[in-house]
Amino acid sequence: MLLKVEHLTKKINQKVIVDDINLKIYQGQLIAFLGPNGAGKSTTINMLTGIIKSTTGIVDLQGLKPNDTEYHQKIGVVFQNSVLDQELTVKQNLLSRQRMYKKKSNSLNYWIDKFHLEKICNQKYKYLSGGQKRRVDIARALIHQPQILFLDEPTTGLDIQTRNLIWKILNDLRKDTKLTIVLTTHYLEEAEYADFVYVINHGKIISANTVDNLKKDFAQNILNVTTDDVQGVLKFLVDISYKIQENQIIIPIDEINAIVLLNKIKNNISGFEYRQGNMDDIFVNITGEKVE
Amino acid sequence: MNGLLLRNLRLFFSSKTRVFFSLLGALISFVLYLIFLRKMMIQTWNSFNGTVKLLDLWLMGGTLAVTAIITTGSALSMMVEDRENSRLADLILTDQSYTKIHLAYLFSAWLIGLIMQIAMYIVMQSYFMLADGLELDGTIILPVFLIMVFSSLIWSIFNMVLLSFVKNVNTVGHINTILGTASGFFAGVYIPIGNLPNFAKDLMKITPVPYNAALFRKVMVNDQLTKVFNGVPQKMVANFKQKMGLIISGNSTNDMKILLLSLIILSVLGIILYRSNKNMVVSKI
Numbered sequence: 001m002l003l004k005v006e007h008l009t010k011k012i013n014q015k016v017i018v019d020d021i022n023l024k025i026y027q028g029q030l031i032a033f034l035g036p037n038g039a040g041k042s043t044t045i046n047m048l049t050g051i052i053k054s055t056t057g058i059v060d061l062q063g064l065k066p067n068d069t070e071y072h073q074k075i076g077v078v079f080q081n082s083v084l085d086q087e088l089t090v091k092q093n094l095l096s097r098q099r100m101y102k103k104k105s106n107s108l109n110y111w112i113d114k115f116h117l118e119k120i121c122n123q124k125y126k127y128l129s130g131g132q133k134r135r136v137d138i139a140r141a142l143i144h145q146p147q148i149l150f151l152d153e154p155t156t157g158l159d160i161q162t163r164n165l166i167w168k169i170l171n172d173l174r175k176d177t178k179l180t181i182v183l184t185t186h187y188l189e190e191a192e193y194a195d196f197v198y199v200i201n202h203g204k205i206i207s208a209n210t211v212d213n214l215k216k217d218f219a220q221n222i223l224n225v226t227t228d229d230v231q232g233v234l235k236f237l238v239d240i241s242y243k244i245q246e247n248q249i250i251i252p253i254d255e256i257n258a259i260v261l262l263n264k265i266k267n268n269i270s271g272f273e274y275r276q277g278n279m280d281d282i283f284v285n286i287t288g289e290k291v292e
Numbered sequence: 293m294n295g296l297l298l299r300n301l302r303l304f305f306s307s308k309t310r311v312f313f314s315l316l317g318a319l320i321s322f323v324l325y326l327i328f329l330r331k332m333m334i335q336t337w338n339s340f341n342g343t344v345k346l347l348d349l350w351l352m353g354g355t356l357a358v359t360a361i362i363t364t365g366s367a368l369s370m371m372v373e374d375r376e377n378s379r380l381a382d383l384i385l386t387d388q389s390y391t392k393i394h395l396a397y398l399f400s401a402w403l404i405g406l407i408m409q410i411a412m413y414i415v416m417q418s419y420f421m422l423a424d425g426l427e428l429d430g431t432i433i434l435p436v437f438l439i440m441v442f443s444s445l446i447w448s449i450f451n452m453v454l455l456s457f458v459k460n461v462n463t464v465g466h467i468n469t470i471l472g473t474a475s476g477f478f479a480g481v482y483i484p485i486g487n488l489p490n491f492a493k494d495l496m497k498i499t500p501v502p503y504n505a506a507l508f509r510k511v512m513v514n515d516q517l518t519k520v521f522n523g524v525p526q527k528m529v530a531n532f533k534q535k536m537g538l539i540i541s542g543n544s545t546n547d548m549k550i551l552l553l554s555l556i557i558l559s560v561l562g563i564i565l566y567r568s569n570k571n572m573v574v575s576k577i
Contacts, residue, residue: 051381051574072385083382085299087306096302099295100386144386 002027002180003048003148008057010043010203017043019203021057025180025196027147032194033184034283040203041184042080045152048182049077061148073103076141076149080156082133086126090117090136093125094143101144111139114169131162138166142173151183155190167193189278199286207286218285219277220252223261225269232268236261293392293399296383300400304367314366314404317472318359318412321481325351329482337532342520348420349516350536353509354481355416356409356436357501360443361475363408365451365468367401375459375573390570398448405444413440435511443504446551449558450500456565459573479505479537486535500554502540503547509538 005023009016018040025031033041046052048059050066064071084093094108112118115135120128125136134154141149149170155163171193173179183190191197192211199207199214207214226248227233233249234242240261243250253261258274304310330347337343374380383393413436420426454471458464476482478501485493485502496502521529533539540547 046381049385051384053571069387069389072387075385077382077385079378079382081377083377083379085303085379087303088299092302096295096299097382097386099298100383100388102387 001025002029002062003182004058004060005048006058006060008044008047008059009055010040010047010052011055017203018047018054021200021205023198025148025182027180028174028178029180029195030174030193031180031182032191032197033182033200034186034191034197035184035200036186039200041200042152043203044200045077045150045182045184049075049150051077073101073144074147076144076146078134078137078141078149078151078154080152082125082137084125084133084136084140087124089122089124090128091121093136094140097140098143103144108143111143115139116165131158131165134158134162134166138169142179145177146179148180148182151181153184153186155185155187192278199283201287207282214282215277219281221254221258221277222275222281223251223253223258224273224275225249225251225262225265226271227265227269229268233265236264236268293388293396296388296393296396297400297403300367300370300396301403303370304400304404310366311408314363315359315408315412317362317476318355318408320472321355321358321476321479322351322412322416324482325355333484340520340524342516344424345420345426346513346516346520348416348424348426349513350509350538351481352413352416352420353512354479354505354537356413356440356508357443357479357505358472358475358481359409359412360405360440360447360504361450361479361501362468362472364401364405364444364448365454365471367404368397368448368451368455369461369464369468370400371397371452372455372458372464373461376461381574384574391566394452394566398452401448401451402444405448406440409440409444410437429515432511432514436508439507439511442551443508446500446504446555446558449555449562453558453562453565456562456569457572475501478502481505484535485537485540497540500551502537503551503554506537506540506544506547507551509536510544513538 001024003023003025005021005025008018008021008023010018021044023031033044035041043052047054047057048066050059050071059066061071061074064074085096088096091108091112094111098108112121115138117132117136117139120132120136125133128136138149138151138154141151155166158166170179170181174181183194185191194211196208196210197214198205207218209217225233228247230244230247230249237249237251240251240253251258251261255274262272330344330351333347334343337347340346371380374383380393384390388396417426417428421428451471454467455464458467478496478499480488480496480502485496488496517529517532521532541550
């Protein structure tokens with residue numbers, strides 16, 4: 001096990017921000033903390049990285065505690081906001097941060113190459129676009145070759161190309177170096193890449209499972225049929241749960257049964273849509289709340 | 293720590309506006325002097341030859357003290373910027389300890405203060421050379437340099453103490469504005485200390501500012517003072533020194549002692565405060 005967290009709790013002025021969180025994270029995993037704004041995700045990450053002290057609880061990274069200096073060598077952090085120096089160029093920024101680590105790692109050029117930063121290398125950080133900044137931020141977090149990368153809402157506000165590029169690089173890194181990634185997100189599609197998802201709400205883990213299991217338990221596939229003959233269709237829906245919305249019938253059902261059913265009702269319907277259950281369904285079903 | 297130091301220096305000098313505005317308080321005292329303060333002062337001491345050069349040197353001394361105060365303050369505003377936008381948290385996550393990060397801020401402020409004093413000295417000396425024919429006195433360069441080193445250190449520590457718990461850039465802006473204005477008065481650059489009412493004098497004397505200015509002035513005007521007051525009764529010279537703030541607490545040795553004491557008190561305070569402010573300035577909640 002790479003990172004073990006037990007009973008992690010943060011109280012501020014008697015208010016519980018993070019409530020008794022337990023985590024087991026293994027090398028090479030991609031872990032997602034999913035939850036709405038203000039759920040306590042960032043506070044949890046900040047405690048895991050050692051930026052804020054926990055009120056109670058244990059964080060253990062192969063025997064190291066967050067306030068050990070060696071702990072810093074093993075983790076990389078991408079903050080929600082950009083934390084690099086606006087007035088320095090990309091290269092100066094990366095170089096200055098690299099110098100602050102004792103252990104020397106891959107050359108700067110390796111990261112510049114990996115994150116496609118050649119063209120913007122000598123531009124001041126403040127003149128970069130949001131996506132460019134984010135790429136530099138992640139390069140900075142990896143510059144000392146950490147074992148775990150913490151990403152606090154890494155792709156909020158980025159366009160889809162940048163998001164894909166970032167994920168391609170991160171996935172490559174996971175394959176090549178067994179990099180462990182812990183990310184917080186309120187983008188459900190981002191959590192779908194994860195090996196394991198912790199759903200956090202009001203500072204508590206309300207569900208912890210693999211994406212597949214979560215889907216099985218909380219997000220069934222949905223068949224949505226459109227019909228002018230609602231009663232005609234309902235005759236075939238014996239022992240099957242459904243919901244009616246005007247001329248639409250929403251039926252949670254797996255693929256095989258959907259085909260069988262569709263065959264039976266094909267003359268009664270004017271159209272249908274079949275979609276995979278997604279993280280939105282999971283979140284809504286677990287919390288009873290909607291994610292924005 | 294070299295990486296941090298280099299970063300801080302680079303950040304400061306990469307922004308021209310930052311460099312310019314850090315010097316603004318000092319430039320104002322210089323310009324005010326040129327526009328009208330000089331004329332008023334010359335009228336007071338006009339019965340002597342060479343008063344102009346004497347006052348030029350006197351002004352340079354006070355302005356250098358002001359420069360040390362405000363440029364170190366403005367250098368340390370970077371520290372607060374780092375706190376405000378979690379850059380400090382990012383720095384702490386490297387292998388550098390909080391102590392080293394703190395010392396890097398201090399050293400960079402010290403160096404910046406020194407460099408800016410040298411720059412200000414060159415500007416003023418060049419101007420007065422051209423305007424008033426003030427020659428460069430080679431013998432004072434080393435002592436003045438040493439005072440610059442000392443002044444920059446004491447004011448770096450002072451500003452560090454002042455900004456111990458500040459984590460908002462706006463607040464630093466206000467503090468530096470007040471500091472910039474006040475330092476000119478406290479150094480006795482706008483109005484010589486001798487012309488002030490007693491209460492104001494006493495108020496000035498409980499800060500290290502006038503002693504610092506006195507140290508600069510004493511060394512800088514020394515030669516010119518002997519020239520101007522050649523053959524003039526000792527009492528009158530002493531009067532000049534008192535009025536113009538060349539001596540603050542009776543004699544120069546005392547002035548020096550007070551400055552050293554201030555340095556010690558500020559250092560102790562700095563150490564105590566830095567140990568207690570970590571959680572507050574890093575934490576984002």
